[in-house]
Amino acid sequence: MKGPSMLNQICALTIKDLRIFVKDPAALILTFLQPLMFILIMSYALSGLYGGGDRPIRFLIVNQDQGRQAAAVIKDMQTIKSFALETTWKDAPLSRQSAERLIIEGKRNLAVIFPADFSAALEQGPGMQERRTAKVIVIADPALSSQFVDPIMGTLNGFIERRSFMAMVPKGIDYLYEASSPVKPRNDRDAFKAQAERAMEGGLSGKENKPVTLEQVSPPGMHVEKRPNAFQQNVPGYTIYGIFWIVSLLAGSVLREKREGTFRRLLIAPMGRAVMLIGKLLPFYMINLMQLIFIFALSKLLFGMTFGHSVAGVVAVSLAVSACATGLGIFVAAVARTEAQLGGLTVLLLLGLSALGGCFVPRFVMPSWLKAVGLATPHAWALDAYQDLLVRGYGFAEVLPKVGVLAAFAVLFFVIGVWRFRFE
Amino acid sequence: MIDVRGLIKRYGSNAVVNNISFSVAEGEIFGLLGPNGAGKTTVISILATLLHPDGGAVSISGYDVTRQANRVKPMIGFVPQDLALYPTLSAFDNLSFFARIYGFKGKALSDKVESSLDMVDLRNRAHDAVQTFSGGMKRRLNIAAGLIHDPRVLFLDEPTVAVDPQSRNFIFEHVEKLKRAGMTILYTTHYMEEAERLCDRVAIMDHGEILALDTPKKLIGLLASGLIRVKLPSDKVPVVAAGARDLPHVREASSQDDVVKIVTDDPLSTLPALIRLCDARSAAMLSLEMLEPNLETVFLHLTGKRLRE
Numbered sequence: 001m002k003g004p005s006m007l008n009q010i011c012a013l014t015i016k017d018l019r020i021f022v023k024d025p026a027a028l029i030l031t032f033l034q035p036l037m038f039i040l041i042m043s044y045a046l047s048g049l050y051g052g053g054d055r056p057i058r059f060l061i062v063n064q065d066q067g068r069q070a071a072a073v074i075k076d077m078q079t080i081k082s083f084a085l086e087t088t089w090k091d092a093p094l095s096r097q098s099a100e101r102l103i104i105e106g107k108r109n110l111a112v113i114f115p116a117d118f119s120a121a122l123e124q125g126p127g128m129q130e131r132r133t134a135k136v137i138v139i140a141d142p143a144l145s146s147q148f149v150d151p152i153m154g155t156l157n158g159f160i161e162r163r164s165f166m167a168m169v170p171k172g173i174d175y176l177y178e179a180s181s182p183v184k185p186r187n188d189r190d191a192f193k194a195q196a197e198r199a200m201e202g203g204l205s206g207k208e209n210k211p212v213t214l215e216q217v218s219p220p221g222m223h224v225e226k227r228p229n230a231f232q233q234n235v236p237g238y239t240i241y242g243i244f245w246i247v248s249l250l251a252g253s254v255l256r257e258k259r260e261g262t263f264r265r266l267l268i269a270p271m272g273r274a275v276m277l278i279g280k281l282l283p284f285y286m287i288n289l290m291q292l293i294f295i296f297a298l299s300k301l302l303f304g305m306t307f308g309h310s311v312a313g314v315v316a317v318s319l320a321v322s323a324c325a326t327g328l329g330i331f332v333a334a335v336a337r338t339e340a341q342l343g344g345l346t347v348l349l350l351l352g353l354s355a356l357g358g359c360f361v362p363r364f365v366m367p368s369w370l371k372a373v374g375l376a377t378p379h380a381w382a383l384d385a386y387q388d389l390l391v392r393g394y395g396f397a398e399v400l401p402k403v404g405v406l407a408a409f410a411v412l413f414f415v416i417g418v419w420r421f422r423f424e
Numbered sequence: 425m426i427d428v429r430g431l432i433k434r435y436g437s438n439a440v441v442n443n444i445s446f447s448v449a450e451g452e453i454f455g456l457l458g459p460n461g462a463g464k465t466t467v468i469s470i471l472a473t474l475l476h477p478d479g480g481a482v483s484i485s486g487y488d489v490t491r492q493a494n495r496v497k498p499m500i501g502f503v504p505q506d507l508a509l510y511p512t513l514s515a516f517d518n519l520s521f522f523a524r525i526y527g528f529k530g531k532a533l534s535d536k537v538e539s540s541l542d543m544v545d546l547r548n549r550a551h552d553a554v555q556t557f558s559g560g561m562k563r564r565l566n567i568a569a570g571l572i573h574d575p576r577v578l579f580l581d582e583p584t585v586a587v588d589p590q591s592r593n594f595i596f597e598h599v600e601k602l603k604r605a606g607m608t609i610l611y612t613t614h615y616m617e618e619a620e621r622l623c624d625r626v627a628i629m630d631h632g633e634i635l636a637l638d639t640p641k642k643l644i645g646l647l648a649s650g651l652i653r654v655k656l657p658s659d660k661v662p663v664v665a666a667g668a669r670d671l672p673h674v675r676e677a678s679s680q681d682d683v684v685k686i687v688t689d690d691p692l693s694t695l696p697a698l699i700r701l702c703d704a705r706s707a708a709m710l711s712l713e714m715l716e717p718n719l720e721t722v723f724l725h726l727t728g729k730r731l732r733e
Contacts, residue, residue: 004527012524016510016517023512023553261506265569268472269525270497424474 006275013279014286017253021287027249031291035242036298056084059152060099060111063087067119069163074114076159083152100139103219106384109141109364110149112156121212122167136160138216143387144364153214160212218392231303236386237359239295240379243288243325244353248346250284250329251336263423273423281326288322308389313396317389320406321382327413328378334420353377378409425450425485425577425608426471432479433466433632440466442632443480448610448625453603455623456612457719463632464612465505468579471610472502484577498526501575505582507562508569511555515546515565518554519572526573540568545594560591567598577608584618596621616719620644628723635726640719647717648675650691651725652698658682660707667705671697680728682710687725 021027061077063070078085087094089102099111114136121134136156140149257263257280266276296314299305307314332349336342354360356370357379363371374380385402388394426448433441441463448454456464469475470482473493481488487495509518519537528536541547544564554562563583570578580599584592599622602609613619619626620640627637636643656664658681665684668677673690688694691714702709715721 004525008527008529009525012521016513016521019517020510020512260511261504261508262510264474264504264506265502265508265522266525267474268497268500268502269522270494271525 004270006272009271009275010279010282013276014283017280017283018286020253021249021283031242031245031249031287032294034245035238035291035295056082057148057152058084058086058108060089060094060102060108061085061087062094062096062099062111062113064096064116065114065118066116067123069119069122069167070114073156073159073163076163077156080155083155096137096139100219103139103141106141106364109144110152111139113137113139118212119167122164123171124168134212136212136214138214139219140216141364142218142391142393143362145362149216153216157214160214164212231299232305232391235295235299235303235305236383236390239292240321240357240382240386241350241354241359242295243291243321244328244350244379246284246288246291246322246325247329247332247350248342249287250281250326251333251342251346252339253284254280254330254333255336255339255342258424267423276423277330277418277421281330284329285322285326288325289318292318292322306390308391308393310389310395310399313389313394313399314386316396316403317382317385317399317406320403320410321378321385323410324378324382324406324413327410327417330417330421331413332417334417334422353379356380358383378406381405381409425452426454426610427483428467428471428480429482430480431467431470431477431482433463433470433475434478440632441470441477444627444629444632444634445480446627446634446637448608450608451603451606452624453599453609453611453622455619455626456610456629457614457616457619457626457723458629459614462614462629464629465581466632467629468502468581468610468612472500472579473497498573499576501570501573501578503567503570503578503580503583505585507566509554509562509565512553514551514553515541515557516550518565519568522569522572528572536572540572543571544568544598558588558591559586560588560594563587563591564594564598567595571602575607577610578602580609580611582612582614584613584615616723620719626719628719628726630723630727636722643719643722644717646687647715647721647725648687648689650688650717651713651715651721652686652688652691652694653711653713653715653724654684654686654698654702654709655682655711656684656702656707656709660702660705663705664702664707667701668698671701683728685725 061074063074065071074085074087077083086108089098092098094111096111096113099108099113102108103111115134117132118134118136121132124132138149138153138156254263257266263276267273296305296307300307328349332342332345336345356374357363357377358366358374359379363374363380363383366374381402385399385406388399388402428447429445431441431444432439444463444467446454456467458464466475470477471484471489473489473496476490483489484496485499489496510521513521516537519540520533523533523536538547538550541550544567546561546565546568549557549561554565557565567580567583570580583595583599587595596618599609599611603622611619611623623640625637625639626643627634628643629635636646654664661679661682661684665677665679668674668684668686671677671686671688671694673688673694674686675689676685676687678685686694686698695714699709715724
């Protein structure tokens with residue numbers, strides 16, 4: 001018999017834990033079906049809501065209008081309590097560029113840009129040969145749900161239409177007076193009405209050629225071809241939530257090995273402790289990667305999810321976030337001494353970190369202090385990185401810093417975990 | 425094969441193994457006997473490279489177990505008190521895993537696993553999950569796992585705890601077979617009858633110390649043909665103990681707390697004389713025990729307490 005090789009021992013340990021894993025239905029459900037179940041249920045349950053609560057929805061307003069109509073629309077919008085409009089940033093008036101930068105930096109996620117010719121378009125008279133059209137731009141972070149953006153767009157559209165009507169009525173009356181003078185006899189009333197209808201349809205409302213239109217765009221640098229749906233936005237969050245449940249499986253497996261004495265038996269074998277630890281972690285890291293492939297593949301098949309422009313970026317984030325989850329697993333395994341401790345710690349950590357990291361509720365609706373706290377979780381960085389790739393259309397280079405942060409989290413967990421780890 | 429000199433192991437200020445020495449020859453079955461907490465598992469854990477000693481020297485086949493653990497590990501096998509197996513895996517998968525860890529591959533691996541399953545008579549349950557096995561079957565598989573790499577030295581830590589009589593006999597027969605094959609075995613137990621049957625020599629341990637070490641026959645011989653223990657009012661113990669030394673067939677009489685212990689070559693002759701002695705000294709007998717000589721009685725004689733107290 002040849003002496004045992006380290007690689008052979010690591011393979012044996014890995015295969016053993018994978019076999020144990022596939023023979024455990026509860027672990028399979030926890031790993032593969034739980035995140036999918038959350039994605040499905042929560043996407044439907046929260047399909048009408050992403051904002052809410054007592055806190056207003058904040059968004060930026062850039063008023064480039066040279067007339068008074070945009071100011072009037074803004075004033076109308078300020079009467080809605082659930083909106084908080086910001087026209088300045090750090091006491092300086094906002095420009096389109098500064099608004100875009102704030103969205104890219106994640107400080108705000110929506111901006112409305114009123115163009116310079118907004119008033120001119122609204123106040124133009126009926127019957128003009130060359131009609132002017134102004135375009136109000138709504139810049140939205142693609143990670144925002146359409147359920148969040150659409151009500152804002154609808155409200156804005158309503159206010160613009162009202163302002164449009166009010167701006168055009170006086171000019172319409174003048175037009176009608178001119179068109180109908182001198183005073184027509186009573187039997188010409190029908191002809192007058194017809195004239196009025198033509199004025200309203202073709203002149204005042206603009207019919208198909210509206211004086212003002214709304215256009216939703218993404219900030220520069222984000223290559224979004226299609227607005228993401230609720231599934232596309234929920235898949236990353238609940239996937240990350242699901243990935244970190246490996247902590248429970250890994251730490252539970254370590255505790256079982258200690259309790260049942262199998263670690264003790266392995267310690268007597270001619271095998272280094274580092275080999276034992278690698279052999280213990282590797283299968284769970286592989287399970288994490290399989291879990292990611294499973295969830296993403298099913299999300300593509302069932303919900304039509306797309307993976308953005310950078311497969312390398314998705315792979316890099318997936319490798320890093322899986323390393324974080326496995327690292328946290330060894331950390332918990334090192335800290336928990338009993339099954340009861342493990343259960344409590346796992347629930348506390350996994351639900352707490354997922355909630356803070358924005359897996360359940362988007363971080364943009366959180367107060368700023370809670371958003372800052374969320375940055376101390378790997379979940380927030382992983383979620384942001386996935387959203388960069390999957391819904392914001394960013395590439396590998398843009399997510400690299402976030403992959404670096406995730407790798408740092410993983411190293412931190414591994415170092416503390418290995419330092420505190422005891423085989424017996 | 426195994427050499428232990430002045431071994432000490434402490435947890436804090438508490439010495440769980442206190443300066444013990446013994447050696448085990450190649451092919452010998454050596455028993456460590458004692459109640460729970462005597463320090464047997466600590467000794468076996470140090471020998472199996474799991475614990476570092478705080479003092480003394482321990483070597484196996486000339487290799488120091490602390491400094492040369494890598495040399496020691498391939499030659500030792502360990503059958504722990506716990507069932508150190510993976511319950512959701514099959515017997516075959518369990519043995520395959522441990523065989524791989526020791527470097528078996530391919531056909532050599534499957535041959536080894538199958539012969540090990542034959543050895544413990546579990547071939548027909550090879551592909552059933554271990555969690556469906558009876559306690560005795562699990563114990564047998566536990567032994568097979570400890571022997572998978574054909575070690576030269578085997579540590580058996582209480583291998584018959586919670587085992588049915590049939591499996592216990594199977595284990596005894598198997599251990600005897602291993603001895604015949606020349607394996608050196610260190611066997612811990614608190615069942616004296618096992619030690620009497622299996623061990624060439626035994627060390628009786630209590631509170632981390634070795635109280636006696638010899639062959640079972642010689643240890644039992646310490647009690648001649650029997651031991652009489654009589655409990656008396658404490659003020660009468662010294663006079664009865666002194667008088668008992670002159671009774672017929674008495675080899676040794678001593679006292680421990682309020683008990684007088686008498687080792688005799690003929691308990692049936694000594695007993696009437698003892699009763700007359702107590703009567704003459706006005707010492708009321710509170711209890712009287714006449715024990716046949718065995719290792720259990722040796723332990724009682726040495727420590728004043730029973731093994732399973």
